[in-house]
Every structure is written in structure tokens, then in C-alpha cells.
Amino acid sequence: MQVFFSEDHRLHFPQAELSGGQFVTPYERPSRVEYILRQLRERGFDQPADPGPCDMAPIRGLMDPGFLRFLETGWDEWIAAGMKGEMISATNPVRRTQMAREPRNIDGKLGYYCLAQETAITAGTWRAAQSSAASAQAAQRAVAEGAGAAFALCRPPGHHATADMFGGYCFLNNAAIVAQMFRDGGADRVAILDIDFHHGNGTQDIFYERGDVLFASIHGAPEDAFPYFLGYADETGAGAGEGANLNLPLLPGAGWDQWGSALDTAIARIRDFGPQALVVSLGVDAFKDDPISFFKLESGDFTRAGAAIARLNLPTVFCMEGGYAIEAVGINTVNVLEGFLNG
Amino acid sequence: MQVFFSEDHRLHFPQAELSGGQFVTPYERPSRVEYILRQLRERGFDQPADPGPCDMAPIRGLMDPGFLRFLETGWDEWIAAGMKGEMISATNPVRRTQMAREPRNIDGKLGYYCLAQETAITAGTWRAAQSSAASAQAAQRAVAEGAGAAFALCRPPGHHATADMFGGYCFLNNAAIVAQMFRDGGADRVAILDIDFHHGNGTQDIFYERGDVLFASIHGAPEDAFPYFLGYADETGAGAGEGANLNLPLLPGAGWDQWGSALDTAIARIRDFGPQALVVSLGVDAFKDDPISFFKLESGDFTRAGAAIARLNLPTVFCMEGGYAIEAVGINTVNVLEGFLNG
Ligand SMILES: [Zn+2]
Ligand SMILES: [Zn+2]
Numbered sequence: 051m052q053v054f055f056s057e058d059h060r061l062h063f064p065q066a067e068l069s070g071g072q073f074v075t076p077y078e079r080p081s082r083v084e085y086i087l088r089q090l091r092e093r094g095f096d097q098p099a100d101p102g103p104c105d106m107a108p109i110r111g112l113m114d115p116g117f118l119r120f121l122e123t124g125w126d127e128w129i130a131a132g133m134k135g136e137m138i139s140a141t142n143p144v145r146r147t148q149m150a151r152e153p154r155n156i157d158g159k160l161g162y163y164c165l166a167q168e169t170a171i172t173a174g175t176w177r178a179a180q181s182s183a184a185s186a187q188a189a190q191r192a193v194a195e196g197a198g199a200a201f202a203l204c205r206p207p208g209h210h211a212t213a214d215m216f217g218g219y220c221f222l223n224n225a226a227i228v229a230q231m232f233r234d235g236g237a238d239r240v241a242i243l244d245i246d247f248h249h250g251n252g253t254q255d256i257f258y259e260r261g262d263v264l265f266a267s268i269h270g271a272p273e274d275a276f277p278y279f280l281g282y283a284d285e286t287g288a289g290a291g292e293g294a295n296l297n298l299p300l301l302p303g304a305g306w307d308q309w310g311s312a313l314d315t316a317i318a319r320i321r322d323f324g325p326q327a328l329v330v331s332l333g334v335d336a337f338k339d340d341p342i343s344f345f346k347l348e349s350g351d352f353t354r355a356g357a358a359i360a361r362l363n364l365p366t367v368f369c370m371e372g373g374y375a376i377e378a379v380g381i382n383t384v385n386v387l388e389g390f391l392n393g
Numbered sequence: 394m395q396v397f398f399s400e401d402h403r404l405h406f407p408q409a410e411l412s413g414g415q416f417v418t419p420y421e422r423p424s425r426v427e428y429i430l431r432q433l434r435e436r437g438f439d440q441p442a443d444p445g446p447c448d449m450a451p452i453r454g455l456m457d458p459g460f461l462r463f464l465e466t467g468w469d470e471w472i473a474a475g476m477k478g479e480m481i482s483a484t485n486p487v488r489r490t491q492m493a494r495e496p497r498n499i500d501g502k503l504g505y506y507c508l509a510q511e512t513a514i515t516a517g518t519w520r521a522a523q524s525s526a527a528s529a530q531a532a533q534r535a536v537a538e539g540a541g542a543a544f545a546l547c548r549p550p551g552h553h554a555t556a557d558m559f560g561g562y563c564f565l566n567n568a569a570i571v572a573q574m575f576r577d578g579g580a581d582r583v584a585i586l587d588i589d590f591h592h593g594n595g596t597q598d599i600f601y602e603r604g605d606v607l608f609a610s611i612h613g614a615p616e617d618a619f620p621y622f623l624g625y626a627d628e629t630g631a632g633a634g635e636g637a638n639l640n641l642p643l644l645p646g647a648g649w650d651q652w653g654s655a656l657d658t659a660i661a662r663i664r665d666f667g668p669q670a671l672v673v674s675l676g677v678d679a680f681k682d683d684p685i686s687f688f689k690l691e692s693g694d695f696t697r698a699g700a701a702i703a704r705l706n707l708p709t710v711f712c713m714e715g716g717y718a719i720e721a722v723g724i725n726t727v728n729v730l731e732g733f734l735n736g
Contacts, residue, residue: 071481145557147594170720279505
């Protein structure tokens, strides 16, 4: 399986994450990918290929122009405004401010384009986010050209980002970008399977009113887990997308019995949908020792998950998402990939 | 003019405000009221009266029950969940999460009921907010019983708080509580004049669909100033409230020429509305040296503002809101009151 990875992910390394009313060292940190690279190497995967530059055209087609402009120029505006810290939002368009317009002030603009305040933007964030999307794009191109599957070792992750908001460590929605590229390349129907512990609110939001992209997600129940305000089972899509959104929230403590059964449900729905390509939002924070999650998967369960996904027998792009039990992130991620290859 | 004030405001004193990506000492701090008390004393006002306990009945009639429960029990839940810092929200129901349900998790609940993250909740916040509302209620009762005017030295302030969200240093919307008490006491129509530098988004939101309470506000343009996502001139009310909301946003640098002219416009609209009582959201952060604002009023202009308000000749309750140029806060606040008394 081809692997795509850019060293430019290092350009995004905030010092601070707002958590429990304090600033902590971000859980989503550069060292996460080192553990994945090492496992790939030790287990005989090809050397990761650099993806080359990010192709902005398919991103511009999917994302809000103001949001992209903000990601590109926000840091400079922030510094020019005399701000001393990293870009951490302190205000948002909340309930009943739905007609909100983009403010001129960078502090307001930051809030306008932010969906959760744990995530800081720094000088290198935009370039890192582009390099992450570039890996996803390279993986898509490899699969579109006939590779059965490819792994985009994306960092920062993407599935929380909407077309117009960053947050949850995500800036550009890599999985959504890949799905759209499959559509643009001629696939009539594409499925996205999100097995990250957290609900892929961004991916859901982007395709919620579309019937051509199925989104299926297994995640911590929103009553109990970030991102809290989306991810309920009754969110089934709207308009042309009615029925093309499947949320499978699970309660704290869920292990393989429940998780694997939810995975079977998701896979059956994907099979019924009849897609020509599959995108997997590959987070491994469903692991039992993940510090910010509450599922109980063992490392071996990730192998089983990969094997189950393989039985869909679809051209498949894996996009790396979350996973914060740092030393296990590599093992669990590569378990999914090996399970898929051997499945 | 009677003054109402509770020492319990001191129970709310967060150590941290999220500003410019850093934690700073909150601009809204206990010492603000000391300067006001001193000016009142030096300029011959009556000794402030303690308001006694807060009457929760009129508050329950106006605010969301879940929000009040959160304010009352949130801190204990936060501590029980093992959080180490003050309660600072890291996530919100943002755009397109309008069907959001209250999470069970306290971190999610905090985000659900928060409209801006600069504002921390601490152990004493709820009692302080109640004591602030109690001062407003006592001032309302004094005016309802025949005093021409009264001053509620409220801290924390109130005008950013909606029926279901805190933020902008505000927890309970004192001005809205007073307006509703006048209505419940038999006034057919009540006007709220908000002269704080910041838009009173909470007060607007509470009465937006009601025709019995006019809200008029002069404030920094939302493109440039907190709270950013409300306060535009085209927000004129909805449903039965259509026409009963008047926003007069002004651009950076506005001085008495523009501000006084906007005040005349607001006062004319209030007169046309024909209310039986007036509530003034009395912030003095329109002052030229205010550290978080951008208007250019001189101290003498606040005297003129008070005199202009007096010409409405209405039973009037002043509720203290913002003002962060600490040493001038007392002078400017009491200038409004003296201008009113001599107007
Ligand atoms: Zn995750
Ligand atoms: Zn203010």
C-alpha cells in the first residue's frame, strides 16, 4: 500500500490547547506521526512518498472562499493587530446569531471561522494544513490510477473542519476533499467511513444535503463527547441527502462487541449504497488508553476493523485523523492497514 | 437618587480572561466598583443600600430553566469532573448546529450555555450574579414605588447575557429583568436604552420578538467590536417585535458629535414609543481611554448624556454595565447620574 506524507506537518505545532480552563500542551502534536512512521517502517510498508504541492482547485470548489482567505492571511492579520498569543478564539457566532456576517476585526473573524477553541492557529498552520491535504490528494490520485488502496498520513487531521470553520485540531477536511475528487473523477457515488472516536461533524456538514456521498460514523455519543453538538442518530441527512448520513453513537465504555457491531452496520449500509470508492477517516482514538476518549478497543481490534473494511472490496483511501495515546497510535494505525491488506 | 449595591459581587473574581490568545487578568474586576463607590460618596449620594436577597421568581419567568440550573450547579459539576482551571468554554454550538441539545458532559454543557470564551465561571460566580440582579431588582422596586430614579451598581454586568447564554462578563441580564418587572407591575410599554460601548446582544435577543419592550443601543459597529455577531442596524426586531429594536452602531473613533447625535435619535425613538418606564444599561466604556473600546467620549460628555436622558422624564432605573478605564469609571458613571439629576 502506498503511503503519502509531508514533513511540512511540523509547521503546525501550537504550544497551547485550551482544556479544562487551562492551557495544556496540545494532544494533537507532531510526535504522533513519528510513531506511525516507525511502525510502517518496521512492518515492511513502502517508504512514504512526498505528495508534492497541494492542488487548491478542488479545495476551492468545496470550501468557503472567506474561510480559505482567513486560513491564508489570518495569522498575519493577528500579528499586525498586536496580538501576543497564538490564535485562540474567544468568541463565536452562537445560537440565534445565524445571520452573522464576517467581522472586519481579526479577533471577530477568528471567532467567525472557529468551531471549537481548543485549537490554536500559528504561523505555520496554513502551510501544514495544505501539506496534509496534499497527502490526501496524492493518495486519491494513486487509487484513482488503479492502486487498490493508499494511506494518507495526514497531519493536522481534517474531519472536524467544515467548509467554513476550523476546530477540533482540523483545518482542511481531507476526507471530504478526497471524496469530492472521486466524484469529480467520475465516481457516481462515494462513501466515507469515519472510525475516529469523535464524530466527523465537518464531513457530515459538508455533505449533509447531498445524496451522492454517504457519510457513516461510529463515535462517542454527543451527549458525552466532543464535538457535542452534532453526531446524534437522528441526523440522517436533509433534502437530496436524506438517508445518506448514518451516525452510530456509542456510550462510554463501548468495546469491540458494540463497536464491531456498529462497524458491521456501517459496512452493510455502505454496501447497500453501492459506492465506487471509499474514504476512511482513520482515527485510532477509540483505543482503550486514549487520554481524551472513552471507548475500549484493544490493539487487535483495529486489525479486525481493517479486515472488515477490506471485505467491501472498494478502491480505498485512508486519511489519518485522531489518536492521542501516542505510543500506541502507530501500532493501532498500522494494524488497521495490515488488517485491510490481509483481510 | 437611591443606590443599591451588594458586597457579594466580590464572590466573582476570575483570575483569567482569554484575550489575544493568552490569559490576562480580567478587565471586569472587583476594583471597578470601588471607584464608583468613592465618587458616589464624594459627590454626596446616599450611602448605597444592600438589596437583600435576589427574587428568583421574575428571573425564572424570563430565563431558560436549563441555563439557570447550569449557572447554579455547573461549578460543582466541573470540579467533580476533575477539571483544574476556571470554567472557560472550549466549544460551542456554532453555525448549523442549531438543533443542538444540552450535553450531559459538563465541558459540553459549558459550551452550550456560553456565548464568548473570555468569561470564566468560578466558585462564587452564581452568588455574585444573583447579588447583582438583586441590586437591579431593588432599584426597580424603589422606582415602582415612586422614586423617580434609582441606580443599581450591578457587578457582574448583564447586557450580553441572553435567556440561555453567559459571556461578555455577563451572567444574568439585569436590565432585562428590570424591564420585565416593570411589565409585570403594570407598565404597558418599557424602553431599554443601552449606552454601553458594546452592543447589548443579550437584551436584544431576549426581547427581539416582543413589541412591548423597546431596545435601543448605541455601540461599536459589530464589524469591528465585540460581540461581533449581533448589533447591525438592520436588526429591527421580528414578529410582534418588528420595529421595537433600534441599533445605532458607530465606527472606531466616534466622539460626542456622532455619539450624542445617536443618543438624540435613540431618545426620540423612545419618546415615540411612549413607555411608562425606562431602563438604562449604563456602561461607560465609550470613554476615550477605555482599554477595550474605541469611542472618544470625554468625561464631560457623560454628564451631557445623563441630562439628555433626564429629558425623557420617565421613571428610570440605571443598571451598571461595563467600563474598564478603571480610575475614570467612577467619574464617568457618576457624571451620568449627576447629569440626569440636574438635567
Ligand atoms: Zn478523534
Ligand atoms: Zn461594554
